[in-house]
Amino acid sequence: MEGVTFQLIAEDQATRARAGLLHTAHGVVETPVFMPVGTQATVKALTQEMLEELDARIILANTYHLFLRPGEQAIRELGGLHRFMAWERAILTDSGGYQILSLAPLRTVREEGVHFQSHLDGSRHVLTPERAIEIQVALGSDILMVLDECLENPAERVEAERAVHLTTAWARRSKARFEQLRERGHGTSAALFGIIQGSLYPDLRRRSLEELQEIGFDGYAIGGLSVGEEKAAMLDMVEYVAGLMPRDYPRYLMGVGTPADLVRSVQRGVDMFDCVLPTRNARNGQVFTSRGPLNIKNAAYARDPRPLDEDCACRVCRRYSRAYIRHLYASGEILSAILCTYHNVHFYLDTMRKIRQAIVLGNFAEFAQAFLRRYEEGCSAS
Amino acid sequence: MEGVTFQLIAEDQATRARAGLLHTAHGVVETPVFMPVGTQATVKALTQEMLEELDARIILANTYHLFLRPGEQAIRELGGLHRFMAWERAILTDSGGYQILSLAPLRTVREEGVHFQSHLDGSRHVLTPERAIEIQVALGSDILMVLDECLENPAERVEAERAVHLTTAWARRSKARFEQLRERGHGTSAALFGIIQGSLYPDLRRRSLEELQEIGFDGYAIGGLSVGEEKAAMLDMVEYVAGLMPRDYPRYLMGVGTPADLVRSVQRGVDMFDCVLPTRNARNGQVFTSRGPLNIKNAAYARDPRPLDEDCACRVCRRYSRAYIRHLYASGEILSAILCTYHNVHFYLDTMRKIRQAIVLGNFAEFAQAFLRRYEEGCSAS
Numbered sequence: 001m002e003g004v005t006f007q008l009i010a011e012d013q014a015t016r017a018r019a020g021l022l023h024t025a026h027g028v029v030e031t032p033v034f035m036p037v038g039t040q041a042t043v044k045a046l047t048q049e050m051l052e053e054l055d056a057r058i059i060l061a062n063t064y065h066l067f068l069r070p071g072e073q074a075i076r077e078l079g080g081l082h083r084f085m086a087w088e089r090a091i092l093t094d095s096g097g098y099q100i101l102s103l104a105p106l107r108t109v110r111e112e113g114v115h116f117q118s119h120l121d122g123s124r125h126v127l128t129p130e131r132a133i134e135i136q137v138a139l140g141s142d143i144l145m146v147l148d149e150c151l152e153n154p155a156e157r158v159e160a161e162r163a164v165h166l167t168t169a170w171a172r173r174s175k176a177r178f179e180q181l182r183e184r185g186h187g188t189s190a191a192l193f194g195i196i197q198g199s200l201y202p203d204l205r206r207r208s209l210e211e212l213q214e215i216g217f218d219g220y221a222i223g224g225l226s227v228g229e230e231k232a233a234m235l236d237m238v239e240y241v242a243g244l245m246p247r248d249y250p251r252y253l254m255g256v257g258t259p260a261d262l263v264r265s266v267q268r269g270v271d272m273f274d275c276v277l278p279t280r281n282a283r284n285g286q287v288f289t290s291r292g293p294l295n296i297k298n299a300a301y302a303r304d305p306r307p308l309d310e311d312c313a314c315r316v317c318r319r320y321s322r323a324y325i326r327h328l329y330a331s332g333e334i335l336s337a338i339l340c341t342y343h344n345v346h347f348y349l350d351t352m353r354k355i356r357q358a359i360v361l362g363n364f365a366e367f368a369q370a371f372l373r374r375y376e377e378g379c380s381a382s
Numbered sequence: 383m384e385g386v387t388f389q390l391i392a393e394d395q396a397t398r399a400r401a402g403l404l405h406t407a408h409g410v411v412e413t414p415v416f417m418p419v420g421t422q423a424t425v426k427a428l429t430q431e432m433l434e435e436l437d438a439r440i441i442l443a444n445t446y447h448l449f450l451r452p453g454e455q456a457i458r459e460l461g462g463l464h465r466f467m468a469w470e471r472a473i474l475t476d477s478g479g480y481q482i483l484s485l486a487p488l489r490t491v492r493e494e495g496v497h498f499q500s501h502l503d504g505s506r507h508v509l510t511p512e513r514a515i516e517i518q519v520a521l522g523s524d525i526l527m528v529l530d531e532c533l534e535n536p537a538e539r540v541e542a543e544r545a546v547h548l549t550t551a552w553a554r555r556s557k558a559r560f561e562q563l564r565e566r567g568h569g570t571s572a573a574l575f576g577i578i579q580g581s582l583y584p585d586l587r588r589r590s591l592e593e594l595q596e597i598g599f600d601g602y603a604i605g606g607l608s609v610g611e612e613k614a615a616m617l618d619m620v621e622y623v624a625g626l627m628p629r630d631y632p633r634y635l636m637g638v639g640t641p642a643d644l645v646r647s648v649q650r651g652v653d654m655f656d657c658v659l660p661t662r663n664a665r666n667g668q669v670f671t672s673r674g675p676l677n678i679k680n681a682a683y684a685r686d687p688r689p690l691d692e693d694c695a696c697r698v699c700r701r702y703s704r705a706y707i708r709h710l711y712a713s714g715e716i717l718s719a720i721l722c723t724y725h726n727v728h729f730y731l732d733t734m735r736k737i738r739q740a741i742v743l744g745n746f747a748e749f750a751q752a753f754l755r756r757y758e759e760g761c762s763a764s
Contacts, residue, residue, distance in 0.1 A: 042710055042717045049697065070709045074685055078705050086701045303456055315431065319468045323460050327452045328424055334719055335424045 004143060004191035004218055006031075006250045014365040016242065016269035019356050022058075022250055024142040025189035026082065026090040029057040031250065031271040032355055034262065034348045035092060037279060040065045041075075041085040044279050045334075045341040048087050053315070054346050058090035058142070060274045063135055064099035067127075068118050072138040080140030092274070093141035095132040095174075095195075098150050098223075098255070109149055111166065129170040130177040137178075137187040144187070145221065146174035148195040153228040160199040163224075167197045168211040175215050191218035193252060196241060199224060200233055205241050219250040222270075226256045235264055242269035259288055259351055260375055263368050266355050278348045282340035285329045288347045290371075292378020294322075296340065301326045314346035386524060386573035386600055388413075388632045396747040398624065398651035401738050404440075404632055406524040407571035408464065408472040411439040413632065413653040414737055416644065416730045417474060419661060422447050423457075423467040426661050427716075427723040430469050435697070436728050440472035440524070442656045445517055446481035449509075450500050454520040462522030474525035474656070477514040477556075477577075480532050480605075480637070491531055493548070511552040512559040519560075519569040526569070527603065528556035530577040535610035542581035545606075549579045550593040557597050573600035575634060578623060581606060582615055587623050595628065602627050603634040604652075608643075617646055624651035641670055641733055642757055645750050648737050660730045664722035667711045670729045672753075674760020676704075678722065683708045696728035 010019040022029040036043045036051065038059045043051055051059065061081060066072065078084045081091055097114065100107050104116035113128030132147040147170050149163040171194050178192045194212035198204030212220060222241050225234050238253060242265075245251050252272035253265050262273055278288060285296040289309035294301075296308070307317035308325065316339045328336035351371070358367035392401040404411040418425045418433065420441045425433060433441065443463060448454065460466045463473055479496065482489050486498035495510030514529040529552050531545040553576050560574045576594035580586030594602060604623050607616050620635060624647075627633050634654035635647050644655055660670060667678040671691035676683075678690070689699035690707065698721045710718035733753070740749035 040709070040713045040715055041706070042713075042715050045716045045720075047717065047720060048701070065713075069713060070684065070705075074705070077685055078687055078703065084703070084706055084709075086703075086706065302452065303459055305460055319430070321460065321466070321468075323452070323456070324423070324466055324468065327422070327466075331422045331424075331447075331451060333422055333424050334427045334716055335429065337716055338427075338429060338720070 003189065006219065006248065008248065010360045010362075012359050012364045013362065015267045015368070017266045017355070017359045017364045018269060018271060019359040020250065020271060022090075024058070024090040024191075026088060026142055027057055029090055030353075030356055032262075032266045032352055032359075033058060033272050034352045035060045035272065035274040036345050036348070037062075037274055037276050038085070040069070041081060043341075043345070045283065045337040046345065048085065050342055051087070051345075052089075054342070054349055056089070056345070056349060058092060059087065060092050060094065061139070061141070062096070062099055063093045063132060063139070064096035064103070066139060067096060067125075067135050068120055072135045076138045076140075082140055090142045091139075092143035093136045093139055093145065094254075095136070095145040095147040096127055097132070097147045100127060101150055109166070111169070113147070129173040133174050133177045133181065133192075137181050137190065141190060143191045143193060143219070144178065145193050146171045146195055146217075148197055148223055150197065150224045150227065151199055153199065155199040157201060157204075160197070160201050160204050163199075164197050164204050164208045164211075167195065167208060168215075171195070171212055171217075172215050175217070193217055193219040193221050193250075195221045195223040195254070197224045200229060200237060202237070202240050205237065206244060209241065209244055213246065217249070219252060219272075220245050221252040221254050223254050225253065231261075235261075235268065238265050238270065239268040245269070259348065260372055260379075262348070262351065263355065263371055266359075267364075267368055278344035279341050282344045283337045285336070285340065287340050288344050289378065290347075290374060292375055292380075296322065296326050296329050296336075298326075308340075308343050309347065312343065312347065312350075314343055314350075316343040316346070385571060388601065388630065390630065392742045392744075394741050394746045395744065397649045397750070399648045399737070399741045399746045400651060400653060401741040402632065402653060404472075406440070406472040406573075408470060408524055409439055411472055412735075412738055414644075414648045414734055414741075415440060415654050416734045417442045417654065417656040418727050418730075419444075419656055419658045420467070422451070423463060425723075425727070427665065427719040428727065430467065432724055433469070433727075434471075436724070436731055438471070438727070438731060440474060441469065442474050442476065443521070443523070444478070444481055445475045445514060445521070446478035446485070448521060449478060449507075449517050450502055454517045458520045458522075464522055472524045473521075475518045475521055475523035475527065476636075477518070477527045477529040478509055479514070479529045482509060483532055491548070493551070495529070511555040515556050515559045515563065515574075519563050519572065523572060525573045525575060525601070526560065527575050528553045528577055528599075530579055530605055532579065532606045532609065533581055535581065537581040539583060539586075542579070542583055542586050545581075546579050546586050546590045546593075549577065549590065550597075553577070553594055553599075554597050557599070575599055575601040575603050575632075577603045577605040577636070579606045582611060582619060584619075584622050587619065588626055591623065591626055599631070601632040601634060601654075603636050605636050607635065608637045608639055613643075617643075617650065620647050620652060621650040627651070641730065642754055642761075644730070644733065645737065645753055648741075649746075649750055660726035661723050664726045665719045667718070667722065669722050670726050671760065672729075672756055674757055674762075678704065678708050678711050678718075680708075690722075690725050691729065694725065694729065694732075696725055696732075698725040698728070
């Protein structure tokens with residue numbers, strides 16, 4: 001199969017929610033989809049067998065981390081990222097831009113690309129839009145992201161305008177290099193997504209999207225949100241931008257979010273998500289449940305024989321008690337991270353499956369309302 | 383079923399190796415057996431599902447740790463240790479004596495028992511032989527160990543003699559309390575093992591065993607070895623003591639050892655083992671293979687597509703490469719601990735299964751020779 005194709009299956013009547021299929025060379029992905037984050041070629045604290053059991057169809061890996069360690073050359077020599085990490089399902093790689101901005105010391109953004117020092121050993125590197133594509137093609141990713149400039153919030157309008165300008169220029173160069181490589185037979189089964197920037201300025205967001213569409217991508221992502229702005233401002237911007245995005249292409253909201261954010265963003269027309277919350281928070285003892293988040297550190301759970309989530313059918317909830325997992329957490333045991341991560345990823349993926357089913361059955365609005373009421377009552381109670 | 387019974391199935395002609403069955407209220411355990419160590423009610427870095435998949439039939443838990451956290455009262459209220467940790471197979475608990483001597487600050491051994499401070503919060507406690515039994519009965523352990531006094535090596539003869547004297551007195555009190563509790567209907571399906579002390583003094587070891595046999599236990603353990611003495615001295619003492627131990631009772635060598643130690647101790651008549659090596663070393667990147675240990679940190683493995691052990695059929699070796707696991711280790715990823723522990727525990731349990739099969743088939747001496755040659759060639763090469 002040439003490239004990645006997106007097929008719309010159902011559109012909700014009452015909201016902008018959509019259900020689709022993303023066909024990749026490494027399997028079919030049902031959308032809306034949540035992609036667990038596998039920063040260093042591993043979704044932290046889970047085995048690949050567990051990810052399969054959870055029926056994760058696509059995961060995200062971080063170009064920045066893999067470029068620094070073990071390096072894309074090593075991964076290419078070992079047969080590409082799929083073989084390296086023994087994962088035969090789909091992989092989306094980010095471009096590395098976001099990690100450079102959040103992790104690397106002494107970074108400088110120039111027209112040419114980003115100059116930065118490794119957070120691991122201080123070594124100096126330059127990441128250009130072309131190089132970001134080359135690395136992702138070498139990794140053998142199914143979905144590549146262009147290098148973009150993601151600003152923090154708040155951003156001055158003049159800064160946001162400059163970042164959109166640069167992001168468009170980089171997107172054009174990314175696409176050109178991607179096409180070149182494909183002409184030489186590399187990355188032929190991969191897709192390339194553009195990233196919309198523009199901070200909280202609607203007209204800049206519109207301009208960014210229009211410029212990207214002019215270049216033409218296989219999918220479009222909303223970047224530069226969930227970077228410190230108010231939740232309502234984020235959702236307003238998602239609603240505005242998703243409303244402008246082309247109907248026949250996958251829409252990916254980067255780095256978002258809580259379970260409630262996912263439901264509300266699907267309502268606004270988003271198809272794809274990634275976020276470290278379910279995995280990172282699990283390692284800190286926070287688990288997500290249908291009745292809101294639960295902090296396993298809480299002394300109230302010390303003798304609680306109930307599962308993490310009484311309405312959950314995952315392996316962890318069928319077998320282990322809150323009291324046991326709290327003991328593991330208090331004792332600094334790795335099994336605490338394993339069990340909480342497993343449950344959280346299950347909760348996220350299961351929520352997405354329920355969302356999708358509701359869209360297909362035509363009752364997504366009711367599902368969303370019931371889900372949010374129950375989830376957010378739990379949030380205020382805890 | 384009342385108590386735990388031991389059934390001899392086969393005795394090797396050329397060596398002292400034996401194959402048996404240990405019938406417990408939580409399943410049958412084939413001996414010789416290695417018991418993975420689950421200090422804090424978890425075998426570090428493995429789920430209980432993984433332990434089942436590895437076909438572990440019995441694990442060890444540490445009374446000292448569970449007494450301090452979460453406390454045996456909490457575990458009893460939650461239905462006992464099996465239900466608490468969601469493990470329906472057999473559990474052996476140590477008495478806590480060894481951990482007090484190795485972990486607790488400001489400990490004082492008196493005739494009455496051991497006074498010590500918790501290594502967690504400095505709180506003061508007294509562990510008497512009676513209390514150690516009460517705790518283990520509250521946990522619902524299948525095999526209980528008496529409180530003993532384990533000396534480090536080297537130990538003066540007069541010290542060793544005193545420790546044997548105390549260990550016998552404590553063993554008598556342990557047995558008495560165990561019987562009392564059983565008369566009241568507690569711990570009726572459990573077994574109680576005595577522990578032979580005597581450092582490296584053969585006559586003290588003999589005296590210790592004779593005194594324990596006079597009291598009468600369901601099994602006998604060799605304690606106080608692998609505490610700093612030379613390997614040859616340890617094996618000589620195992621040979622000497624195992625040669626004196628009663629034929630119809632399980633023989634348990636505590637805290638031992640490397641794969642080669644296991645083979646050599648089975649040769650000398652031992653049935654049961656526990657050791658932190660496969661789990662602790664896994665977390666430090668050392669994996670055990672049929673050709674000796676392998677340190678995954680080694681740069682030589684950075685681009686090595688082979689499995690940890692080319693002769694291993696475990697899930698890890700069927701799926702993941704040395705290069706990937708080395709990357710995980712170098713990146714500080716939890717998955718490194720999971721995969722290395724899984725493989726190591728598989729290697730230990732699989733080695734025990736092969737040992738047992740060889741005993742049953744009558745070719746254990748050949749098996750042992752071939753195993754040791756191959757394993758130790760690898761040790762000297764690495």
